Amino acid sequence: MGSPSSRLDIDEQYRPWVDSGLEFLFAPGHAQAGIGTGRSASARQQQQYQPPQRPQMQQGGGMQQRPPYQQQNQAPSQQQAQPPVQQQVQQQAPPPRPQQAPQQGQRMQQPTAQQFSQQPVEAARAAHAQPPTKVQLPEPWNKFYQVISQRVSAPKVVCTYMELGFDLGGQSDPRRRSVLQNTLTHHLKWPPGTAAFWPMSAVVNGALQPNREMFWRGWEIWRTPYIAVFGDEALRVIHPDAQPGSTTYLYNDVTIFVVPPLAKLVTMLPHEQQFATEGLSAIRIS
Known part of the structure; x- marks a missing residue:
């Protein structure tokens, strides 16, 4: 940031902040997010997403199939990257115990003192x-x-x-x-x-x-x-x-x-x- 030419490679959405004296931007959860990184966030998004290209004709009438774009290749890796702790907990959790129905003839409430005195x-x-x-x-x-x-x-x-x-x-x-x-x-x-x-x-x-x-x-x-x-x-x-x-x-x-x-x-x-x-x-x- 010491050289005046370093301001040329700044994203336009951050330029008013840089002109006001902002030098660093703390963005938790975003790798390599900053002002003077040499490339903007929009540029990185454009680089991550590449639209599929049309297949090219090979000699002999065959078609050459290009691999799918990067986002499709990353989908399985994201599913594998999920922490296995939650899956283990769900598998090891014991099933809920069924509530036992009261047996026939079983009493649910104890008699009061007045009822006990009247039993004989x-x-x-x-x-x-x-x-x-x-x-x-x-x-x-x-x-x-x-x-x-x-x-x-x-x-x-x-x-x-x-x-x-x-x-x-x-x-x-x-x-x-x-x-x-x-x-x-x-x-x-x-x-x-x-x-x-x-x-x-x-x-x-x-x-x-x-x-x-x-x-x-x-x-x-x-x-x-x-x-x-x-x-x-x-x-x-x-x-x-x-x-x-x-x-x-x-x-x-x-x-x-x-x-x-x-x-x-x-x-x-x-x-x-x-x-x-x-x-x-x-x-x-x-």
């Missing part, structure tokens, strides 16, 4: 929605069943207490009946047929004799989800492993509610009886 209740109701048509029990338990089955058909609760063997055996006490009407019918408003009063004892030689096996055989007839027990003494008969002091127990998928014994309730006032049996209000009748 719903299972008991579904297992024995109706009592069996024929029940075989020894006496006097068979007689007890004949009396109870005439009053209820599909109870929701089985109620029991120590003196129930007396009441079903012909030695009933009207005070106990009054307590049950005041608490279950008037206060809790249980509809008729809600509870089946099944004993855990029977009169043998003039005295009550507890029988745990016969109580659970009677419960198997209806398989109610709830059992209401009046008194801890009656609870120890049907559930000997129960720890005293609690009012609710879970035994064999059955919820057992414990309230004071009837021998104590008959000595209370009506509002005291209702307060003492308030725990039975947690039983779901509907």
Whole structure:
């Protein structure tokens, strides 16, 4: 660029920049791009592209075929010049795994706490929605069943207490009946047929004799989800492993509610009886 003649070989599109003092032009990605290279970009493009020439006649009538122009020869080389990294990645990429469909009967969502607490209740109701048509029990338990089955058909609760063997055996006490009407019918408003009063004892030689096996055989007839027990003494008969002091127990998928014994309730006032049996209000009748 020091000689004035060097300006003669400058592309016209760069001449205004050279006159303004530009000496170098940085063109990344373009080999030999500059101002004083001795040939312009248009000249290089013209040199790279050469149109095909017509074939010349050879002696003897043959035609001499010239090789194609340079751009056609460069096309395969450009395809070969592609980096092989992308092709390798495409070949080595594993196929996407198919989504496994849920198997038949498989659960997708876990049950909530409320649904889990209702599972034993719903299972008991579904297992024995109706009592069996024929029940075989020894006496006097068979007689007890004949009396109870005439009053209820599909109870929701089985109620029991120590003196129930007396009441079903012909030695009933009207005070106990009054307590049950005041608490279950008037206060809790249980509809008729809600509870089946099944004993855990029977009169043998003039005295009550507890029988745990016969109580659970009677419960198997209806398989109610709830059992209401009046008194801890009656609870120890049907559930000997129960720890005293609690009012609710879970035994064999059955919820057992414990309230004071009837021998104590008959000595209370009506509002005291209702307060003492308030725990039975947690039983779901509907």
